[in-house]
Amino acid sequence: MNLFLDAWQYFTDPDNWGGPAGIDQRLLQHLWYSALAIGLSAVIAVPLGLAVGHYRRGAAALVGFANAMRALPTLGLLTFLVLLMGLGLIPPLLALITVGIPPLLAGAYAGIANVSPEVVDASRAMGMTEWQVLFRVEVPNALPVLLTGLRGATLQVVATATIAAYVNLGGLGRYIFDGIGLHRYDRVLVGAILVALLAMILDGLLALAVWAGAPGTGRLRRRA
Template identity: 70%
Template sequence: MSIFSDAIGYILDGANWSGGTGIATRLTEHVWYSFLAVLFSVVVAVPLGLLIGHLRRGEVALVGLVNSLRSLPTLGVLTFLVLLLGLGLVPPLIALVLLGIPPILAGTYAGVANVDATVVDAARAMGMTERQVLLRVEIPNALPLLLGGIRNATLQVIATATVAAFVNLGGVGRYIFDGLALYSYDRVVVGAILVAVLALVADGLLALAVWASAPGTGRLRRAPRL
């Protein structure tokens, strides 16, 4: 219990939050790496998932791609990219994007593909173009699953972004790698606690977004002024 209590004491000590290597800086770096990885994952996966889900084509290739990306070991990919590209932000960012793409891609495709076919047919019968069907019918109905995929990807990326410290970058992973190197296991616990807190906060916010996006509830609409 001494290791855990030492870790809690370290986190609660205000002196450890300031400075270029303080907890606040490490948290900011970790959030930044995670944000970039999720952002690029969304840019790649959402359009592809919308296209495949709307056209109902390429499902076999999609499943193969998702399974292939999920089977990649992030640390192994990172090591390979460092040998190929050198140190810096690019190798861990690419490794994290490859980790974030599968759940977003799967969630986006599943959301669009599972929209009630009668609703889609009714929209087309009303004269909507394919673009209007996608933007006004399929995406709003697919939003909970789409956001659910982003939620899963965000949790995985936050938990894995500690590998950035493996290539001498910052983030919460700095506590874990430095603690292991110095046999200071209370620092390892500090890193683990901070990662868990970040993941819980992000999960709570995205769970709220998924809840608010449920179609037919009107939760995303602004309340009328009295």
């Protein structure tokens, strides 16, 4: 119980919410690392998933690639990248990308591949180019699944971004690694609670986006 009381006192102390090592700064750093990793993952995964889903080719290779990336141990990969490249932001970003790519890749491919073939054929019969079919028909219909992939990637990256502190960067992982090193387990609890809350808030916002983006409901149009 003292552990939770100490963590609560840390949260309620105004001195811990300011300065370069304050909770607000650690949250911003964590969000920055996560946003970078998710953005880079999306640049790689979404076009690849859209292409495979649209042309219906290479699905087996895509699934094997995604499963191979899921099997990589993130902390072990980070250690290897640090030994190879040295300290800095690049090694943890590369390690986080391996976490973010699989759900985005699966969401992009599954969303496009599951669009009704009748809808796609009707679009081609109307004279649409393949580019128009993809972006004006398939992507809008696949939007909920695409956003679900983004939701999964966000949760996994936010939860794993604590590894940035392993290479002396900031973020919420700083509380966890520093707390373990100093045997201050109340700090470890503070870091764990903050990561969990951040992941839950982002998941809730993305769940709302999935609900609003469902095709045929007009929810986004009504709000606009």
